Amino acid sequence: MTETQEPLAVLLLPGxxxxxxxxxxxxxxLAIPRVVALEPPRGRGPAAxxxxxxxxxxxxxxxxxEPRVLVLYRPRQYPLARALLGVYVAAELWYVPPDPxxxxxxxxxxxxxLARTRAGQVLxxxxxxxxRADNEPLRSRLTxxxxxxxxPFVPGVRLAPSRSTxxxxxxxxxxxxxxxPGSGRRQFS
Numbered sequence: 001m002t003e004t005q006e007p008l009a010v011l012l013l014p015g016x017x018x019x020x021x022x023x024x025x026x027x028x029x030l031a032i033p034r035v036v037a038l039e040p041p042r043g044r045g046p047a048a049x050x051x052x053x054x055x056x057x058x059x060x061x062x063x064x065x066e067p068r069v070l071v072l073y074r075p076r077q078y079p080l081a082r083a084l085l086g087v088y089v090a091a092e093l094w095y096v097p098p099d100p101x102x103x104x105x106x107x108x109x110x111x112x113x114l115a116r117t118r119a120g121q122v123l124x125x126x127x128x129x130x131x132r133a134d135n136e137p138l139r140s141r142l143t144x145x146x147x148x149x150x151x152p153f154v155p156g157v158r159l160a161p162s163r164s165t166x167x168x169x170x171x172x173x174x175x176x177x178x179x180x181p182g183s184g185r186r187q188f189s
Contacts, residue, residue, distance in 0.1 A: 006065030006153060007146045011037040012081055014074035021127040022073055022096060028131035032142065033153040034065065040077065050079050058083035064155030067091045068145045071138070072119070074098060075111035082118070092145075094138055095119035 009029065016039060017023055029035045038061075057080060067088045072081045072095045085091055095115045103109050116122055121141070125134040142148045 006034060006155065007068040007149075008063055008065040009035040009069040009071060009142055009147045010063065010067045010084070011035065011071045012073065012077040013037050013039050014077060015040065020073070021098075022125055024127075025096065025125045025131045025134055026073070028135050029071065029138070032139075032148055034147045034149070035142075036063065038080075040080075051083075054079035054083040055086075058087045068147060069094060069138075069142060071096065072115055075103070075108045075115050078111040078115045078118075081115070085118075092120040092141075093118055094121045094123060094141075096123045096125050 009032070011026055011029060013020060013026060017026060017037065020026065026037065030037060061084070067084065068091055070081050070084055070088075070091055070093050072078060072093060075097075081093055085093060093115070097112060097116065100109075100112070103112065121137065123134065123138060125131070139148060
């Protein structure tokens with residue numbers, strides 16, 4: 001029996017959440033149990049190594065489920081987003097573009113164009129706006145993908161639906177009331 005992974009959304013933050021102008025936007029999404037955030041490493045490597053480092057990071061990252069949506073906030077994070085899309089081929093890219101005044105280099109402008117082209121959706125958000133309203137299109141899509149779900153979040157595995165015959169041993173660990181042989185009593189196992 002193959003296990004299906006929990007669907008996740010991954011926010012690719014440009015820095016520490018506390019220092020980020022769209023922190024309220026990201027926090028609104030992080031309130032969803034299956035949404036996780038990645039902050040970039042503290043030290044920046046050489047620009048020529050960005051692609052190689054991003055590809056290596058994408059292969060090494062382990063998530064508590066399977067990313068279905070990547071949310072990109074800065075074009076500088078686009079190489080990592082592209083590498084993650086190569087590893088998680090079913091994932092979608094959503095882009096929340098910043099004010100073009102924050103672009104420091106020509107590479108940022110180029111990555112902004114690439115991100116806009118590759119993104120399945122471009123969200124318009126304002127640092128002063130209502131994050132809940134800004135995120136509404138993304139929340140709708142997260143619901144369709146199962147990231148927003150009424151089921152409990154169990155990192156690493158998706159719970160199998162309960163069966164009508166609980167005594168079938170199919171390798172799925174279950175908790176529940178059971179009978180301990182020889183004890184004459186039912187107990188929680």
